Amino acid sequence: MKTKRRKAGIALILFVSIYIIGCGKGGPLDVLETAPVRVEVGYQDVDPILWRDVSNIMLRVTGDNFSPIVDTQSVNTTIFLLKVPIGDSRVFTAFGTDTNGMAYLWGRKDTNIAGGDTTRISIELSPLLGNAGDSILILRDSLPWKLSCTDSILDILGANYTVVPSDSFANFFPNSIKNTIIIPSDQPQEFYDNYRTYATKFNNFVYDGGVMFFSACDKGWNCGNILEAGIVFPSGVTLDTIHHTDTLNIVIGKHPIVTELDTLRGYFASYSWFTDRPPFAQILTVSPDTVERPTLLVYQYGSGLVLLSSQPLEYEYGNGIDNDDIGILLPRILSFLCNNDK
Template identity: 35%
Template sequence: MMQITKRISILFLILMVAGLLFGCMQPLSQSAGKGDVEVLILDGARTIQPSDVEIKIVSYVLSGTGPNGATLANKTFTASPYTESKLAEGAWTFTVNGLNAAGSIVASGSNTATIIANSTVSVSVVLTPVKDGSGTGTFSLSGTIPSAVTLSSFTGVIAPSTGGANTTFAVTVSGTNFSYSNSTLPVGSYILTLVASQAAGAWRGVYALRIYQGKTSTLSLNLTADDFAGATINGVAKYYDKAANQYSGISVTITSTTSTDFAPASVTTGNAGSFNFTGLDAGTYIIEAKDPNAVYQPTSITITIGSNETVTTPDLVLTKAGNHVVIFRDSNTEWELAGVPATVMGDLIETEIGLTEGTGANQYEYKTSSDMAAYTPSLGDVVIIGGDQSQAFYDAYTTNKSKFDTFVNNGGTMYWIACDNGWAEGDFTSSLPGGVTWRDSYEYYIDIVYFQHPITKNFPTQLYGYYASHGGFDNLDVANITGLMVYVKEDAGALPTYIEYRYGLGKVLATTTPLEYYVTNGSTDMPTGFNTTYKDLFKLMLVRSIKYIMGKTVSDTIPASDAGAIPKALTPIRMSH
């Protein structure tokens, strides 16, 4: 992991004040550092569009505008990702045009990223077709179904990607053939959803659709009986400390992340702990196992399944819910230098959960890095590693890493605020339990990608903050973990910033977002359609996280911000370092 050097220059007092007011990272001086950008083109493979040669993209042109008048001239490339080096550090806007063989622009997209000296920042650019005035084009659907399949309905929805009125339609079915055509669709990008239902099950297809002026985008399908059979997800839920055939009473619930009309379903296990969900559409599902008595922590897993496929999940193992919280932090950390109270985590645990400070059950306590060597965690502990720690703290954790790894592997629970390179200047270069690592990168926007989890339920699609994430988890595909769930990702870099996973029998919750910082700092703007500030949404995420990791009930309500508490203007403050 790269060490990021942070310096304060008295000559740039204005920059210091801005950083104190809005930044979760120590203010940077205006250096002439250079960094790299890696551009990833996102252009869906399942896109329905005309087959004309003039629409096919054969090359890309990258341009950009940066800080202090810096520009990036047109750079042509043919393969994604593409890396451009030695860009001035600071905020950039990048634009990519997709060209056809004749050199004409047929699609375009842009995105923003903050270049950091001596590092590579990833930015994803989604290309959409260039709109040609107010013209229209045609979408044509045709195909066949087996003679043994009798459809009760075949419907579709064409939804504009940028919002607006949907087009709902019925597909015409005649014998084994079906068809639909619409020649009045405005030029643009759409999401097409098709659902063909029969008594035994339903087939569902979701596609990207592009409409070009005066052209026809065609989709041909030949559905089989297997497409309607329905998929199956089965498995076993069990308690980590009970013998086989003692797993009765566990509630197992299935919810869909890809279908808005799927009704969650639940079953209760018998002694064997087995569960079985049948007749499912192809898609992605969350399977959650929960102890109704809350003696054990719930566990969940994400499963993606194809049409008529049967998937057996890894065992869903419920471990004991923690009743004692141990918060590891050193002095002048967790953004204490930015005005965050040293007791920020304990204060929330007291007010939101009702625990008191102490060493017993239903209590919380603070420990420092100097306590790690003598600390012996028990399975009743919930261990929290505070964010923005010093280098000495991270070094001490690395020295005692095997102790924490063993704790989780045996069924323990950890909550890692994996947010380094902040005001305390610590750089964590080791790994979380299971070998999980992250790469350093600062982003202002993070995207919620799973809205059914208790931590993110009813949240807006995107959160904003000054350095809303300090990096992205970069080795989840090779780490020694199971049951991975991703809640939040970087907007530009697209790496996960909030994850939950299993290592052995235990659970780890980890985020690269500086959640403690936003308890007292952050933007008082509000997302469109919400009456809660970004600052308060981040704080709510922290509160929900603590409740969730302790197995407590998490409300899905988003409280409104107190209008009287939102300052009309921020007063500059001065702090020493």
């Protein structure tokens, strides 16, 4: 009896071992075939003010069926030599960062990798958000404060955009390279609830290389409440309690969105502020309090970028703007997302 049990145990171990190791081609541990890739990162057209703070170049390579490949080098070496799995739609994203990992520049390239000779790829860096997808998706159920100024600005810019209502999120599959997502302010509760339901889908969109601009100014005429919906933005950023303030101070003037701006004013210029932000987030504006509260910030998430605002940008723009009005940020942001560089 003992001999039979021992033989049965040995047979079971052998079966499990064969299953884990795999038996020939097509087994569970097949290794993806790779090919040599040479990536050269350029920065010739970068503003020297932005380049001054960049100390490292980080390269991320993503695609189906393999974990992201990440490599970091100093700015003295902008050529990367990699082994990348063969296949279609391999996304190469480069970030120019400081010593703390804060990104100031980025660039990306979507290409196929075939076997054989070395594939050569060139990526040009530009300010964050400057290489957003050409096809814009406006996610909304209602116009913010009954204003269509986002559409009007995009029309002037000649942008290609589509409005996507939240009741279609279940069958909504944005392309991280081709699309840019814009979520306007002041949405109804149903919209925020639906976003929360499919938050993982939107997080993955950004993580895989997409750009998302979320204007998180809620509790307007459409009565939606982001906190009540339980929304957490990519990388764990949250919206804090209401904090009305009549002025905003620009704290980081290096990004073109806020270049040459100083103090911005507006009616309830910021409804709330952001907390739990990643340490590498660029804070562009804050409330003018003893404790500065971030109200506009941009940060890297995976291979993509997130721009968050808690300001009533559409309301201020729709009611007329001067050079010191926060409404001036809306056309600056949209122009940048349309690759007009300001």
